[in-house]
Amino acid sequence: MTLNPARLAHFADWVTTLPPRPLPRTVTPVPGEYHLDYLARLADANHLEFAELTAALNDTAALTLHSPRGWKQHDQERLAAAAGQPLPRIARLWWPDPRVYLRDPEGFRQMLRPACRRCTARHGIHGPVACHLPPHLRAHRELTSRDAGSVGSGAGKRV
């Protein structure tokens, strides 16, 4: 991670570009989890407001230097440092382009599905986790409502 990536002159400006310190408690990211949902879980585990965590992670100076693609990588590096998680795990979160939401908020919500409760429970996660799971992906039959109906046990019902 580069310090002072925008080469800002004043210390007060570029100090925000320093890598964030790891938070005292971490939560395991679920592959495909919406990254803002992960941020909310991380903030909750550390008894922080969502805005407090995003403000600590926000590095506005990087905007002036990186292209959108590089900016995403920079955000992922900062989140990995704060969460104390390896970067590849953070990169496996779902990082959609914000314009997708802005174009069609309702359609965007429909793209989010709760992750399999059995899988998340193995990581010690007991609440719902919003994931981007394409309908054709059925690693577990209980992932989609159609399959949940065929299983018949109700174990895969969305939270």
Next chain:
Amino acid sequence: MVVVADTGQLENRRAPTTTLEGWRSFVNADPSDLALLPAEQWEALDDRDRRDYDDARIAHHAELVVVSTSAITEITTEGQMLVLMNQREIGARRGLIVSADAATGKTTSIKQLGRLHELRVRARFPAGRDRIPVVYVTCPPKGSPRKLAMEFTRFLGLPLRTRANVTDIADAVCQVLVDARTDLVLVDEIHNLNHGTPAGEDLSDHLKYFTEHLPATFIYAGIDVERCGVFTGTRGRQLAGRCGLICTGAFPYRDEWAQLIAALEATLRLHHHEPGTLPAQGKYLHQRTGGMIGSLTHLIRGAAIRAILGGQEALTRALLDTVRIDHAAESATRRASSTR
């Protein structure tokens, strides 16, 4: 080519122990175990290898060696006993105050207690990597409740600077520490807490808030705690009623002093140093340092580094004379010699 030593030691700067990362690296750090090369191999080193080897030895001597003194043993035993006694306590938990002059090893002692406890918890709960068994903070000078709360947030790395309400900050800190199962809180520099001033009373009240909201044992350390106002007034009496007091001080010129010097000598990595030289200088070392362990370790480590840089490779009285130590010990030595 001979691989002589890890030359990266000098580059490995540690974060301060008042942060969680720094504290964890302190707990994880094993004592330096550098071995001396055999004489013929040492003499055959080329310039580059010799420089690397010397750098590694300097790093070894620059690291504070912890010698288990009677004070450290007493503080760790008492501290662990209190942690055990407080684990089921739901009312006022008992604490411990370590009081002494500067450079007598207070901070080292309470840190060793914290390290021992954390290693014990890790051994008992190997899967509990998200635990924070020990918190180490310093009492802020001219402190306000907000400053004290910020010391805790700084240790944990919580980005809570924007919160205006000190109770909100303290509440978040306590919840995180309860979740992380913290059971030992070390508060250093407690002499900054003066119950004779309104600011000191505020700070004390807030410290009490933490002791009541955290199911943990609090261990304090400070300089001359009995005389600096910590036990003054109602709050001071309450603190005195809840905490035991251990006073450490300068070592008298007795057997333990000789044992201490022998233990420090055993950590030296010098090629021409004869074992037994330093214990033979016991009286001189006691006069120079006034029996202060901090001054003694500084003197010996400083002389060892000079012996490596100067090529003497041994500690002699003449070399020890050249090392400047702390002002308090130097002035005490001057006073003693002028009255003779």
